[in-house]
Amino acid sequence: MKVADNFALTAVSVVDGHGGPPVDDQAVIVRDGRIDAVLPMAQYRRADDVQELALDGHYVMPGLIDAHVHLSGGRAQIDDQEIGVIAEPKLMRAVRSVYEAQQLLKRGVTAARDVSWNGLYLKRLFFEQQIPGPKVIACGPGLTRTGGHADLHQFTHDYVQENGVWGIMADGRDEVIKSVRMLLREGADAIKVFASGGDNWPHDRNHDVHYSFEELQACVEEAHRQKGTIVMCHAENREAINMAVDAGCDTIEHGEDIDEELAAKMARNGTILVPTLQLIVNWYRDFVPVGDAVQPKPRPDAFLYRDLYDSHDEAFGEQYSSQAVQSFQTAKAMGVKIALGSDTVYEPLTKYGEYSALEFRALVEYGMTTSEAITAATKTSSEAVGMSHLIGTVEPGKLADLLVLRQDPTQDPMVLYNADNIYLTFCDGKLTVQDGIFAW
């Protein structure tokens, strides 16, 4: 199908991203990449310079926005999860990340906030429009302390600093400020900081706080000095989440330790939660084996003797999962804004595109209505990535990042989960995917 620069999607039902039911019998008019008008068919008038696409029975909604991905280009199994992703040459990983970004787009994800070196350059590649890709809102690598969650400790410090995927090490106020400035110089749209551990290896513990309040505050102040820069903060325990909120971080990633008091503060401050539920709830099922599933590692991790004999049994894993669900539900009940972020990190464990769809389904499974999950994945995610003035809703003036669906996405989360229902995907008003095949 060929679609002109100016076109109208007619007789469609519009799901605008604000959370209401579909509005039937509408026309969505796009001119030069932007939504020009959304109006009832009764008011629609055909114009000579506008191509008409009659789409009776179809639904139009904003493109999905995944607020947390790692286009890392790595391939790994559970046994060597972090080793696998940085042992390959950087160029191999960079090339593979193009495929990863394109897989997102094929599942209706028209924009994604990325934490990896690759994102800084994928962003430019797709903007050139020589090959199709989503908008990559780039963080570059996240700031991690030496020995922090994104420091892949199985390799030497220098090797990780040079070849790391997701993190650069910065310690103390001065290095944090310097790193933020360096990333902004490379074109980072947002800054990621790892405030707590994340259980990638035995001494990277969820319950440890990794940055001081002073370091976090320096990071946020420096990032916000360049107006519009969002700070996303990995925080997995109450102390780290609370500190991140007080330091002014814009979004909390994972955040599986939120009680009512903390949720109330987040709601007051407008701090957005990106719960990455699919990953967190399944962490001890799919990623870090517990109980009988624990196998000897091919090479020993650095470990803490005092923790060595604490075995994580299945009950521990299930307790962690239910705490994550509880934290999400508390945040939701207290009115915290919640965005969709899949934390797709490497294949084959998390498949690009599919994992975003799984996160959408998880938001509904653990407590959102399907309409609420659509708002999370569009409007709220656009706020989480600092792009709500451009994308996230079907409204005049916004960029025409649009999905045309065969079924009503508000009725059942499986409609969006099932890629067969995505008929057309427009990026900046350009038909980019038709039935899972790139259109240019």
Ligand SMILES: [Zn+2]
């Ligand atoms: Zn992540």
